[in-house]
Amino acid sequence: MPSQVTISFDRHIFSQEALLHACYELAELAAFDIRIQDNDIVVLATGLSKQIQSDNDLITQFRTVAIDYQLREKIVQQTQSIRETLIHAALSHAKGDF
Template sequence: MTKHELSFDVRVFSLETIKRALYRYQDKCSFDIQLRDSDIVIAFESSIEDMADRIKREVLDQDLRDTISKQTANVRQLILANAFSNTGLIG
C-alpha cells in the first residue's frame, strides 16, 4: 500500500463535491479529510497505482455535474411543473 495525499483549494472545489467523488472509491480505500488553511486535504492508502489520478478526475467530474445542475435548475423545474400540471394533480 502506498500513502497518498491530495489537496484541493476550497475556492475551486467544495467539500460536498469532494465527498461525492470519494464516495465512488469507498470500496477501494478509506479517506481522511482535513481542512488546512484554504485547502481540503485528503489522505489515503491504496495499492492501485493511479488512484490519485482517478480521484482528481472524479472530483472534476462531480464539480462539473454540480455546475450543470445549478445552471439547468430553472429549466428542470419548468419541465416538472409542466408535467405535473398536465396530470390533474394540481388544481
C-alpha cells in the same frame, strides 16, 4: 500498492460534497480522510487495493472522479430553473391548468 498520499483541492473550485462523492466511489480502492486547511480541502488517501499500482495512479483516479462529481454538481445548479419550469409545466398540464 501506494502508501498514504495527500491530495489538495481549492475550496473555491471544489465542494466538500463533490469530494465526498469521489471518496465513496473509490472506497474499494482506498481509505480516505478529509480535512479543511485554510483555502484547501485536503484528502488523505491510503491505498487498499492491488488495483492501485502507485501513488500517482491513486492521485490521478481520485482527481478524475472528483472533477466528474464537481461538474455534475455545477450542471445541476445551472439547470435547476429549467428543471423546475418543466416540472411545473408537466404538473399544470396533468391537472388541466394549461
